[in-house]
Amino acid sequence: MNLSIKNRIAFISTILVALLSFTIFISIYQSLKISSFSEIDEKLEFEANKHFNELIFEKDSVYFAYPEELLEREHLEIEVYPIYIELVNTNGKLLVKSENLKNERIVNETFSTKKIIFNSQVLEEPLRQIQLNLIKNNQHYGHLGIAVSTEDTLSVLQNLKQNLIAIYPFLLFITFFASRYISKITIQPLTKIADTVEIISASNLNLRVKEINGKDELSVLSKSINSFLDRIHTSIEKEKEFTANASHQLRTPLTAIKGNLEVLLRKKRTVVEYKESIEETIDRINRLNLALDNLLMLARLDEDAKQLKKTKINVIDIFNSKIKLFKAQIKEKELRIILDEKLTSPILETNVYFLKIILENLMSNAIKYSEIKHPIKITLEEQSNFIKISISNKGGNLKEEDVNSIFEIFHRPKDTTEKGHGIGLALAKKAANLLGYQIKVKLNNQTTFVLYIPN
Structure with missing residues (x-):
């Protein structure tokens, strides 16, 4: 029935x-x-x-x-x-x-x-x-x-019995239609919710059901549906963003690779010319793979944040491992890494994966834009409400007008000659936000990125 x-x-x-x-x-x-x-x-x-x-x-x-x-x-x-x-x-x-x-x-x-x-x-x-x-x-x-x-x-x-029998069906009749009317009024918000959900599609995901005030089941339902729509909207926007970002990053290197190959096919080349062209193509492919890895990591951070687990780790060990990771670049530019640690204890309780993303990208940025033979200073100090980690380098020609947009994806400082995709700092900023940390940039004859970790 x-x-x-x-x-x-x-x-x-x-x-x-x-x-x-x-x-x-x-x-x-x-x-x-x-x-x-x-x-x-x-x-x-x-x-x-x-x-x-x-x-x-x-x-x-x-x-x-x-x-x-x-x-x-x-x-x-x-x-x-x-x-x-x-x-x-x-x-x-x-x-x-x-x-x-x-x-x-x-x-x-x-x-x-x-x-x-x-x-x-x-x-x-x-x-x-x-x-x-x-x-x-x-x-x-x-x-x-x-x-x-x-x-x-x-x-x-007998009269009482007859009256009760006479009242009984009338009472049931009134109950049925009164209950039907009351239930109609009660579920009217539910009907409106259903009507709103029915017209929501990929083209108007910004629509939301009208939330019902109170703490009853309909209020919880309306808020849950809106929360669900928010998650879908966010997911689709991330997908659009990833598609746009991937398209942006793939188009230029793929065009360059195609151009190199077409040039090679036009006429015969010497072995040296073939070798140079192939090495250039491999370099572009490597950079393309790195860009895709960073984009995937950027898209995956929000999902990883849902299973955010914190463990204790020695922050000095992270820096030492990253120094080893960038050993070739450090040696090539003849840089010195100065680690100034002023912590009561270098042990932090945090999400190790996210913290490594932040520190690796900040160090990579400092090494990439540092002038040759200049030191990179890493300072760790403890203040009243937070731990402050500063990474300073000289070079990079970062201007004041770039400070507000430096963490935007694909942003590249003007007049820079360094290779990159403008993803690393955006990745570090997003990971910091998910952990509840702050990253700030200071310019004073050198560039200093400061990470604030709440105690």
Whole structure:
């Protein structure tokens, strides 16, 4: 059965109300019935005690002390509160009977208990009666039966029953349509969310569902959907960015490689010329591979950040390993690396992979743009709220106008003759942001990159 959500809610609500109201109606009916019959039983108990005290027991006989007054009193009360009285001896012989019984009898001699209250019927009228076995001084004298009509009580109970039965379907009808209307209002925000999500496509990923205030399930759902759309949007934007970046980086070197090969095919060359052209092509391919590796690393950083794990590492060991990595470049430019460490402890708790990306790119940048035979100074010092790592070099012709854009991808300082793609510093900056670190550039007769690591 394919029902809409509002109809399902209304249907379930109706079933629950049906069960609950049925239970309540039965409870009301039974409670009133028990209460009504309890009042009747109390009245019968009272009448039985009163009449028992008016009895006189002599030898083998029993009789009322004032039978004329009794019958006259019952006659006066018959229209207001009819009471049926019957007194019989041990042989079942009728001794006294109220006139309203006419030819009927109410005493049931089969009951052997001292006192019993039960329902009966006389002259087609329902009765509630009490019967006493008259025992005094361990001698049985007979039976006394006293009854009252329960016709009015049963009539009230019957009317209540009919009214409850009449109300029941009407109540369920109201419940169904009220629940349906309320559920329609309740899920209206959900419908709007569905309508908004339906029109979102790759061309309008900036659209978002209207968030619902509060802390209920619909509020959580709207925020979760927007968060999901943000992640999709970010992922697609990264894909677009990667595609654009890769296209930007591949087009120029591939064009150059193609040009070199076409030139080689135009005419025969000497072995030396072939060798030079092939070496140039290999160099371009190596640079192309490096650019692609950096682009892939840049695109992968956000995903790696989701499983960001921190471990303890000696930062001096990282610098020593990077110095070994760039040993050839350092030797070629006759550079000196000065490591000035002023830390209480060089042990940092961080993500080693990201920190290595940052330091490797900063060192690579310093070595690449450093003047020949000039020192590169690396300073590590501890301040109140952070650890400060500075890497300084002289050279590179970095201008003040370049400082604000130096970390942008593919940015290259003007008038630079150094080979590169403008990806390394962007990679370092992104890794620093993911770790919650800061990188700043200072220019003062030399270029200094400063990394701030919070304690």
